[in-house]
Amino acid sequence: MSRIAYVNGRYVPLREAEVSIQDRGFQFGDGVYEVCEIRDRQIIDEDRHLARLARSLGALRIVWPVEEAALRRILREVVALNRVRDGLIYLQITRGVARRDFAFPAEAPKASLVVTAKGTNPAINAAHAAAGVKVITVAETRWAHPHIKSLQLLPSVLAKQAAREAGAFEAWFVDADGFVTEGASSNAWIVTADGAIVTRHADETILRGVTRTTLLDAVRGQGLCFEERPFTPSEAYGAKEAFNSSATTIAMPVVEIDGRPIGDGAPGPLVKALRAAFHTLAQRS
Amino acid sequence: MSRIAYVNGRYVPLREAEVSIQDRGFQFGDGVYEVCEIRDRQIIDEDRHLARLARSLGALRIVWPVEEAALRRILREVVALNRVRDGLIYLQITRGVARRDFAFPAEAPKASLVVTAKGTNPAINAAHAAAGVKVITVAETRWAHPHIKSLQLLPSVLAKQAAREAGAFEAWFVDADGFVTEGASSNAWIVTADGAIVTRHADETILRGVTRTTLLDAVRGQGLCFEERPFTPSEAYGAKEAFNSSATTIAMPVVEIDGRPIGDGAPGPLVKALRAAFHTLAQRS
Numbered sequence: 054m055s056r057i058a059y060v061n062g063r064y065v066p067l068r069e070a071e072v073s074i075q076d077r078g079f080q081f082g083d084g085v086y087e088v089c090e091i092r093d094r095q096i097i098d099e100d101r102h103l104a105r106l107a108r109s110l111g112a113l114r115i116v117w118p119v120e121e122a123a124l125r126r127i128l129r130e131v132v133a134l135n136r137v138r139d140g141l142i143y144l145q146i147t148r149g150v151a152r153r154d155f156a157f158p159a160e161a162p163k164a165s166l167v168v169t170a171k172g173t174n175p176a177i178n179a180a181h182a183a184a185g186v187k188v189i190t191v192a193e194t195r196w197a198h199p200h201i202k203s204l205q206l207l208p209s210v211l212a213k214q215a216a217r218e219a220g221a222f223e224a225w226f227v228d229a230d231g232f233v234t235e236g237a238s239s240n241a242w243i244v245t246a247d248g249a250i251v252t253r254h255a256d257e258t259i260l261r262g263v264t265r266t267t268l269l270d271a272v273r274g275q276g277l278c279f280e281e282r283p284f285t286p287s288e289a290y291g292a293k294e295a296f297n298s299s300a301t302t303i304a305m306p307v308v309e310i311d312g313r314p315i316g317d318g319a320p321g322p323l324v325k326a327l328r329a330a331f332h333t334l335a336q337r338s
Numbered sequence: 339m340s341r342i343a344y345v346n347g348r349y350v351p352l353r354e355a356e357v358s359i360q361d362r363g364f365q366f367g368d369g370v371y372e373v374c375e376i377r378d379r380q381i382i383d384e385d386r387h388l389a390r391l392a393r394s395l396g397a398l399r400i401v402w403p404v405e406e407a408a409l410r411r412i413l414r415e416v417v418a419l420n421r422v423r424d425g426l427i428y429l430q431i432t433r434g435v436a437r438r439d440f441a442f443p444a445e446a447p448k449a450s451l452v453v454t455a456k457g458t459n460p461a462i463n464a465a466h467a468a469a470g471v472k473v474i475t476v477a478e479t480r481w482a483h484p485h486i487k488s489l490q491l492l493p494s495v496l497a498k499q500a501a502r503e504a505g506a507f508e509a510w511f512v513d514a515d516g517f518v519t520e521g522a523s524s525n526a527w528i529v530t531a532d533g534a535i536v537t538r539h540a541d542e543t544i545l546r547g548v549t550r551t552t553l554l555d556a557v558r559g560q561g562l563c564f565e566e567r568p569f570t571p572s573e574a575y576g577a578k579e580a581f582n583s584s585a586t587t588i589a590m591p592v593v594e595i596d597g598r599p600i601g602d603g604a605p606g607p608l609v610k611a612l613r614a615a616f617h618t619l620a621q622r623s
Contacts (some may be wrong), residue, residue: 060359071356072364074345074452079357080430081491082367113492143438145365153428153454155491155498155523167359169438196493197479205492206366206440207398208481213440238440 057134059127059168061118064134067169076165077148081155082204084147084165085109089263090300091132091140091170096338097300099125101263105202106146112201114157115148118164129338131168140172141301145204178302182328185308185320186222188241188295190286191215193226193234193258200257209237223297225286225310228258232283235259239297239305242268243289244323247278254281264298264331271330277323286311294321304328342419344412344453346403349419352454361450362433366440367489369432369450370394374548375585376417376425376455381623382585384410386548390487391431397486399442400433403449414623416453425457426586432489463587467613470593470605471507473526473580475571476500478511478519478543485542494522508582510571510595513543517568520544524582524590527553528574529608532563539566549583549616556615562608571596579606589613 058070077083087106090097103121110117119127128142149162195208212224216237225241226234233241234253240262242252250272255261272279289295295307295315304327306320315321343355362368372391375382388406395402404412413427434447480493497509501522510526511519518526519538525547527537535557540546557564574580580592580600589612591605600606 058359067360068358070359072359073353074343074355074357074430074454075352076364077495079361079364079432080371080489081495082489083492083495086365113496145359155495156502157495157499169359192482194482196481196490197477203492204365204367205481205490207368207488207490210362210366210368210440210442211398214442217441 056169056171057131059131059166061165061167064130070167070169072165072167073150075150075153077151078145078165078204080153082206083113084145084204085113085115085202086143086145086204087202088300089142091137091142092332092337094132094138096128096132096142097332097335098263098267099128099338100336101266105261105263106144109202110146112198113148113203115146115164116161118146118166124166127166127168131170135170135172137170137172139175140170142168142170144168147204181222181302182305182320185306186297187220187309188223188225188236188297188307188311189216189219189221190227190233190311191224193228195226198257199234199260200255202260212237222305223307227286231285233286233289236297236299239299239302240265242296242298243284243292244294244321245288246291246293248293250277250279250323251284252281253283262298264300264303267331267335268298268304268327270334271327274334275326275330289315292316294324296324303331341454341456342416344416344451346450346452349415355452355454357450357452358435360435360438362436363430363450363489365438367491368398369430369489370398370400370487371428371430371489372487373585374427376422376427377617377622379417379423381413381417381427382617382620383548383552384413384623385621386551390546390548391429394487395431397483398433398488400431400449401446403431403451409451412451412453416455420455420457422455422457424460425455427453427455429453430489466507466587467590467605470591471582472505472594473508473510473521473582473592473596474501474504474506475512475518475596476509478513480511483542484519484545485540487545497522507590508592512571516570518571518574521582521584524584524587525550527581527583528569528577529579529606530573531576531578533578535562535564535608536569537566538568547583549585549588552616552620553583553589553612556612556619559619560611560615574600577601579609581609588616
């Protein structure tokens with residue numbers, strides 16, 4: 054079956070899904086996006102994703118292209134039309150189409166809205182999680198506001214490509230002070246020698262991951278010790294466990310960083326427990 | 339007359355000019371661009387723009403969508419089809435269309451190529467140059483590689499918007515060390531009290547402007563004293579003259595920075611001389 058996309062009011066086959074070359078998303082990266090997991094045909098943590106979307110749009114002063122309730126209906130329709138049981142839904146909103154000029158158009162155009170969905174094979178993610186994945190560290194090169202989930206993604210593209218070429222699954226950015234900020238498309242976590250779960254505090258240098266937030270609920274629910282603070286690659290090399298979190302991968306065990314095995318080189322018990330607990334805590338639409 | 343755009347092999351009316359929602363330019367800002375002046379139906383400094391385009395594409399490992407000679411023919415055709423006598427030509431190349439994934443597609447898609455042209459009214463630029471323009475300074479927020487002319491332009495969008503809301507024409511970014519890097523869409527210049535023309539050296543923190551390069555030819559040709567080095571807003575406040583350079587504005591006198599008048603508050607003699615000399619030095623296609 055050909056896939057169906059929603060584009061500015063119409064449901065169209067993906068191969069015909071197009072936007073203007075004057076869309077400010079295409080010319081300036083002037084837009085935001087969200088990726089949500091679909092599980093058993095339900096959208097996971099939809100409320101938190103839409104709350105973050107509202108924050109991203111607000112930060113860039115982009116007006117919602119449709120009411121939030123209408124967006125929720127569109128998300129459901131795209132999942133249904135594509136008959137996705139397990140997979141991902143992707144939504145992108147840009148400032149819209151205007152004659153090219155850096156500043157916001159004097160008369161705000163209608164924001165562009167694109168939604169797609171695709172099935173994924175849960176067995177692939179499960180296999181990665183069972184084996185654990187490798188991470189490399191790279192210099193932080195992103196703009197000053199990664200807390201906005203914007204389309205300024207070229208640094209993440211280049212970091213992911215560097216990871217792939219190094220035989221790794223993800224790249225962690227390291228800032229000028231020597232601390233890990235986050236992964237190219239995930240938040241970064243470690244478990245210290247004394248069992249504390251550590252992830253960077255959510256300032257403007259990282260995206261406040263929805264999966265990160267739900268995992269922190271799990272951490273609290275299980276009475277585990279945790280600290281929101283920066284950590285260095287050196288501390289990570291010596292950690293008992295490490296993992297990434299994202300809507301795409303949930304909690305993904307990291308077994309090697311920059312060629313150094315983490316813990317005993319196999320997925321640790323804490324990340325396995327958190328991964329197992331995630332879907333008991335996450336909200337289903 | 340409706341305007342005509344070139345999009346991936348076809349010349350189409352601008353309102354029908356579209357790209358896939360899976361174009362990596364739209365989803366990741368994974369692409370580069372150039373803007374050239376058109377004057378008397380000729381493309382100004384085309385060789386230097388194409389040389390920079392080659393550097394930008396090389397830095398991102400994007401393969402030219404067409405041979406350079408073919409691109410030159412397309413540029414001419416777009417100028418001719420739009421009957422532009424004086425104006426701007428815009429070209430954008432992205433990594434192409436692929437299933438959404440951060441890393442480069444395993445099989446490189448054909449890069450996307452978009453070219454548009456539009457007439458501009460030289461009298462508007464001339465009026466700005468005669469009166470001089472205002473500049474504000476803003477914190478540098480861009481990614482680490484502004485020397486690549488990429489689509490990572492949201493920081494420039496926000497800076498230009500801040501300038502507009504402050505009643506200014508341009509915003510100059512100031513880095514963490516307190517030095518001006520460049521304008522949101524221009525290079526930044528000052529003339530010191532002892533008559534030296536100063537603009538930042540072209541490292542990875544700024545775009546090596548084509549107009550900047552040609553103006554440096556003019557500076558050398560006129561035997562003027564110049565220094566390629568960083569300067570602070572404070573030094574700029576006390577400068578005899580200040581100006582911006584870009585293909586869109588050539589050398590544009592700055593008469594006020596952060597509300598402080600520069601020199602006697604009117605366009606200075608050096609920038610006027612450089613502006614007058616520019617088109618005698620720039621290459622015509």
